[in-house]
Amino acid sequence: MAKGCKKCDPHELCEECPEWIFTLADLIMCMMGLFVIMWVLKPGGSPQTAAAQDPKDQQQWLETVGEIRKGFGYVPDPGSSDPVDQAMIAKQMRLVGPGEKGTQKDPQDAAEGTDPQVQNIRPSKLAAVGTQINFEPGETILDSEDKRRLDQIADRIRGLRFIVIIKGHSSRDDLPESASSQAFMHLSIQRAQLAAEYLVERGVAPEVLRVQGCSIFEPIRQNAYTRDLQSANRRVDVFSTDLIIPDLQDPNRVSLTPPH
Numbered sequence: 001m002a003k004g005c006k007k008c009d010p011h012e013l014c015e016e017c018p019e020w021i022f023t024l025a026d027l028i029m030c031m032m033g034l035f036v037i038m039w040v041l042k043p044g045g046s047p048q049t050a051a052a053q054d055p056k057d058q059q060q061w062l063e064t065v066g067e068i069r070k071g072f073g074y075v076p077d078p079g080s081s082d083p084v085d086q087a088m089i090a091k092q093m094r095l096v097g098p099g100e101k102g103t104q105k106d107p108q109d110a111a112e113g114t115d116p117q118v119q120n121i122r123p124s125k126l127a128a129v130g131t132q133i134n135f136e137p138g139e140t141i142l143d144s145e146d147k148r149r150l151d152q153i154a155d156r157i158r159g160l161r162f163i164v165i166i167k168g169h170s171s172r173d174d175l176p177e178s179a180s181s182q183a184f185m186h187l188s189i190q191r192a193q194l195a196a197e198y199l200v201e202r203g204v205a206p207e208v209l210r211v212q213g214c215s216i217f218e219p220i221r222q223n224a225y226t227r228d229l230q231s232a233n234r235r236v237d238v239f240s241t242d243l244i245i246p247d248l249q250d251p252n253r254v255s256l257t258p259p260h
Contacts, residue, residue, distance in 0.1 A: 062087035063088070065084050065087075066085075066088035076088040128238070128239055129153050129156055129238045129240050130150075130152055133235060134146070134231055135191060136234070137173050137174050137234065138174045138175060142194060150195060150199060153238050157238075158202070160208065161205075161245050162244055163240075163243040165210045165240075166195050166196045166239075169188050170184045170187045170214075171216060171234045172230070175187065181215065188214055189213030191235075195238070196209045196211050199238075220232045220233055220235075221233055
């Protein structure tokens with residue numbers, strides 16, 4: 001052995017630790033890292049490890065692989081069967097919060113409206129149809145613009161068998177301060193009923209419509225004190241649900257229609 005050998009120091013030459021050993025080790029590590037990266041970036045792969053047999057561990061592993069792909073600029077394909085792509089999309093959907101914005105690249109085939117975005121009070125299985133219908137304080141009259149919007153909504157829901165909810169709302173400036181809570185509720189129901197009757201006139205099946213009054217309890221604009229701001233709360237909203245008429249009917253019920 002050479003004098004003064006230090007086995008852990010690559011700069012010291014000796015018979016047991018020649019310098020080319022360290023160069024070879026570096027090359028092998030680089031090749032292994034390259035193979036791992038190529039395997040991770042391979043589309044359609046199904047990475048499985050012994051530690052990922054548990055569903056939670058496997059999901060974590062798939063998301064980790066997805067993060068590595070993302071670091072190389074990889075964009076997941078929504079139509080792909082690759083579990084990594086699916087995990088990346090699921091994680092992205094899970095992390096989307098109310099403060100994040102998206103860009104709609106495809107034109108929307110929907111009723112026209114003045115609102116830049118749909119406004120929902122609470123999460124639910126409802127899809128807003130068109131824009132809201134607004135009213136003057138204390139009024140239950142549809143003007144020409146309101147009818148035009150309802151015409152567009154009727155064109156979209158006519159012939160469908162899904163339950164459609166028509167929700168009427170009132171605002172604090174609709175009635176005097178001395179008005180009772182029942183008066184505000186009655187006004188909101190009147191507005192919803194007015195919109196429902198117009199939709200029926202435009203060919204929408206009445207059995208799919210459900211009228212609800214919400215009084216002043218679901219304002220879009222909180223702490224609104226001027227007439228312009230409160231106009232958003234004096235409204236009717238039309239929502240489509242995922243329920244169809246047969247889902248709410250008893251198949252064993254006896255028909256009330258008299259025989260001919």
